[in-house]
Amino acid sequence: MSAKAFLRSLGLVLVRCIGTKVTDANTGEVIGRALIIPWRGKLHVIGLENAVRVSFLPQKRLTYWRQEIGFTRHEPPNFPNVTSPSAPRDEKA
Amino acid sequence: MTIGALLEWWKDIAPDQAILLVYGGRAADFNAIAHTNKIFIDDPRLRTVDNQRERQSYHGIWQQVARWLKSSNTNFEFVYFAEYDHLPLTRDLNSKQLQLLQTENADVLAFRLQRIDGTSHPHYLYHVRDPEFHAFFDRLSVRADKRVILSMFGSGSFWKREAFQAVAATEEPFPIYTELFLPTVAHHLGFRLRDYGKQNLFVHNLGDYGNGINVAKQQGAWTIHPVKEVRTRHPLK
Numbered sequence: 001m002s003a004k005a006f007l008r009s010l011g012l013v014l015v016r017c018i019g020t021k022v023t024d025a026n027t028g029e030v031i032g033r034a035l036i037i038p039w040r041g042k043l044h045v046i047g048l049e050n051a052v053r054v055s056f057l058p059q060k061r062l063t064y065w066r067q068e069i070g071f072t073r074h075e076p077p078n079f080p081n082v083t084s085p086s087a088p089r090d091e092k093a
Numbered sequence: 094m095t096i097g098a099l100l101e102w103w104k105d106i107a108p109d110q111a112i113l114l115v116y117g118g119r120a121a122d123f124n125a126i127a128h129t130n131k132i133f134i135d136d137p138r139l140r141t142v143d144n145q146r147e148r149q150s151y152h153g154i155w156q157q158v159a160r161w162l163k164s165s166n167t168n169f170e171f172v173y174f175a176e177y178d179h180l181p182l183t184r185d186l187n188s189k190q191l192q193l194l195q196t197e198n199a200d201v202l203a204f205r206l207q208r209i210d211g212t213s214h215p216h217y218l219y220h221v222r223d224p225e226f227h228a229f230f231d232r233l234s235v236r237a238d239k240r241v242i243l244s245m246f247g248s249g250s251f252w253k254r255e256a257f258q259a260v261a262a263t264e265e266p267f268p269i270y271t272e273l274f275l276p277t278v279a280h281h282l283g284f285r286l287r288d289y290g291k292q293n294l295f296v297h298n299l300g301d302y303g304n305g306i307n308v309a310k311q312q313g314a315w316t317i318h319p320v321k322e323v324r325t326r327h328p329l330k
Contacts, residue, residue: 045213048213051207051209051212051213051214051217051244052212052213053211053212053213054213073212074207074208074209074210074212075208076206076207076208076288077206077207077208077241077243077280077286077287077288078287079236079241079280079285079286080285081198081200081283081284081285082235082236082283083235083255083282083283083284
């Protein structure tokens with residue numbers, strides 16, 4: 001392992017210990033830990049191991065000054081077989 | 094592990110004539126392999142070094158195996174694909190997989206199957222930069238939702254022959270990493286894919302689990318990955 005790769009691995013171990021807890025906005029389940037850094041108009045997500053979707057979250061109260069960005073995950077794939085011409089085409093995961 | 098030792102493992106699972114060895118090593122070594130059903134594959138898309146960044150493809154394997162299936166006198170109904178270091182740990186692997194396939198009413202069983210479109214999944218983000226990526230599946234898909242992209246772990250998967258052959262017959266339009274191409278093409282052709290569930294516990298991307306075989310067996314593993322070296326032959330249950 002190169003020195004660079006070693007340092008990156010060490011950094012990731014640290015991030016996964018002290019990074020902010022990322023939860024699924026739909027289920028409340030913990031997805032993992034990550035370092036989230038705003039940089040040059042983007043958010044950099046460092047160290048998160050699971051695949052997440054990002055979206056602004058619905059609000060109970062209308063506020064003009066604050067919105068939340070949250071994380072969600074897809075449902076596990078559970079699509080039907082639609083190979084036969086008569087099979088339904090409207091399916092969901 | 095030698096190829097001879099590897100074949101011995103698999104002969105506990107399936108008869109000799111049902112084991113097809115697809116060899117991607119050196120041609121000279123291939124000729125020396127004492128096994129009837131063998132194919133040499135000389136595909137630069139398989140022989141990558143940085144598999145993910147070079148978008149390694151198993152599609153060449155799928156095509157060659159599909160040709161072999163057509164030429165075979167045996168009417169095989171299912172295909173179990175396994176990389177060399179993904180070993181079976183139970184004699185009744187095939188019946189267990191058939192049972193799961195039936196229970197799930199599935200066409201394909203895959204390890205770590207997940208939907209990754211619109212997510213932070215690195216393989217998705219790496220591919221979606223190319224506008225042709227989604228466009229290819231848009232053209233291919235028989236499904237209502239053409240945006241779905243699936244990912245699976247590539248070391249092993251179980252297929253109904255029809256699904257396997259349909260994927261083999263679909264040309265790869267530009268390099269797409271095999272862990273995305275195979276499940277997503279199968280999905281958009283209309284086949285049903287399901288995950289191996291708790292068997293995922295025994296399938297890892299890194300390391301060498303040669304010393305973890307007994308523990309995995311005790312925990313109910315059907316297979317294990319990766320195993321690079323096995324010093325003693327473990328009798329299968």
